[in-house]
Amino acid sequence: MKIIIVTLKQHNIDNFYKLKKRYKTYNFYLITKKENLSLKNIEKINPDIIFFPHWSFYIPKEIYQKYKCIIFHLGNLPFGRGGSPLQNLIIRGIYKSKICALKASDVLDAGEIYLKHNISFKKSNAQKIYEKMSNIIFNKLIPKLLHTAIKPQKQKGEIMVFKRRTKEQSNLNTLKNPSLIKIYDFIRMLDAIDYPKAFLEFENITMIFQNAKKHNNQIKAEVIFYEK
Known part of the structure; x- marks a missing residue:
C-alpha cells in the first residue's frame, strides 16, 4: 500500500519518519511544500491514501476527486469548521474537543467523518498542543485508518464556522473584559512556531509575550521588546 503524508510542520515530519519506521510493510511518501502538491506529482506515486495533518492550504479538487484524501x-x-480552530475554541473558554479525521470535500471541513478522538487543552501553549495533536494523529488515528475498514459518516449537528485569525487579533488590547485567566489563555493559545504571538504596542516599541505560566493569582510570561 502506498501512503502520502502532506504536511509543513516539523513535529509532523518527525512523526512521519517514526511511522515509516514502525510500519515497514507500507510505502510512505512525504510532501512538505505547497507547490509540490499537484496532480502530476501525485499520479507519479499513485497512492492508496493521502493524509493531510495540520494542512492549512487549499487541496486541488482534481486530487481529492481522484484519490482518497483524509x-x-x-x-x-x-461545530468548529474553518480557520484557527485551537485559538477560536480557547478564546471561547472551550478546553475539550475532538480531532476529526474526515474526507476532503468541496466545502471546507464539511466532509464525511471517519474517526473522532478526544483531546483536552486546558494547559500548555499552542506549540505543545499541536505536538500533542500530532502524536494522536500519527499514533492513534492514522494506524487505525490503515488497518480498519471504516465507512465515513455524514456530519450531524449544529454548524459553527470559525474565521481564520489575523495578526492584528494577536494584540492583547483586542481582548474583551480581560481577566487573569483570559490573558493567560490569550498568550498561550498564540504561542507556537510561525504563529503571530500575543503583543502590545507602546509608541515605537512592540512587546511580544510567550511562555506564560499561571500560578495561584499570578501570571508570569517572557516579554521580548522590539523597536518598530
Whole structure:
C-alpha cells in the first residue's frame, strides 16, 4: 500500500519518519511544500491514501476527486469548521474537543467523518498542543485508518464556522473584559512556531509575550521588546 503524508510542520515530519519506521510493510511518501502538491506529482506515486495533518492550504479538487484524501481537523465537527480552530475554541473558554479525521470535500471541513478522538487543552501553549495533536494523529488515528475498514459518516449537528485569525487579533488590547485567566489563555493559545504571538504596542516599541505560566493569582510570561 502506498501512503502520502502532506504536511509543513516539523513535529509532523518527525512523526512521519517514526511511522515509516514502525510500519515497514507500507510505502510512505512525504510532501512538505505547497507547490509540490499537484496532480502530476501525485499520479507519479499513485497512492492508496493521502493524509493531510495540520494542512492549512487549499487541496486541488482534481486530487481529492481522484484519490482518497483524509484531512485532520480540531473541533467536534460540524461545530468548529474553518480557520484557527485551537485559538477560536480557547478564546471561547472551550478546553475539550475532538480531532476529526474526515474526507476532503468541496466545502471546507464539511466532509464525511471517519474517526473522532478526544483531546483536552486546558494547559500548555499552542506549540505543545499541536505536538500533542500530532502524536494522536500519527499514533492513534492514522494506524487505525490503515488497518480498519471504516465507512465515513455524514456530519450531524449544529454548524459553527470559525474565521481564520489575523495578526492584528494577536494584540492583547483586542481582548474583551480581560481577566487573569483570559490573558493567560490569550498568550498561550498564540504561542507556537510561525504563529503571530500575543503583543502590545507602546509608541515605537512592540512587546511580544510567550511562555506564560499561571500560578495561584499570578501570571508570569517572557516579554521580548522590539523597536518598530
